[in-house]
Amino acid sequence: MWAQCRYILLVVTALVLGGCQAVNVLSKASHKISRPVNIDGYCSQTDEAGYRDQIKISVKNNTVQALDWTASPKQGTCRFQLNDFTQIATRPTADLQSKTDRRCHVLVWQDRDHITVAANGCQSSCPASDQLLPVLLDSQTGGCKPR
Structure with missing residues (x-):
């Protein structure tokens, strides 16, 4: 039972961290530096x-x-x-x-x-x-x- 709980916790942690990493990559890709205005x-x-x-x-x-x-x-x-x-x-x-x-x-x-x-x-x-x-x-x- 304890092994199953640790496994589930490990999977959930990996998903959360992986999701954060994906969000970070997407936000960097979508962020654009504005060009000088003239x-x-x-x-x-x-x-x-x-x-x-x-x-x-x-x-x-x-x-x-x-x-x-x-x-x-x-x-x-x-x-x-x-x-x-x-x-x-x-x-x-x-x-x-x-x-x-x-x-x-x-x-x-x-x-x-x-x-x-x-x-x-x-x-x-x-x-x-x-x-x-x-x-x-x-x-x-x-x-x-x-x-």
Whole structure:
């Protein structure tokens, strides 16, 4: 009986460790380092639910040089302007931190064929921030890319 319990425990341990190893390999394979962002972009879009975005952004080698983003979900309007932020990182993403609320960040990064601009933790400056959607910009044209 004891031998069977040890065998079962050994098998379960091997499965758990093997599963962790598989998850580790998958997460490493799926994690991609973002490429440097270089864009002069403008996008104005409204989706079928009435959500509106208008953004003008200029980024050179992950350094944000201009940003004026107005997002209008159903519950209000949020505006993010470069003057209200300090860039605290350029790698792996451009990270802008609000000068008045250190929890509020605007992040910019590039994936395969689009550039993403997203806000995070901005509840104090934007009551509708939990409804904000990231803006996707075409990396070639700088225009809107469908979500």
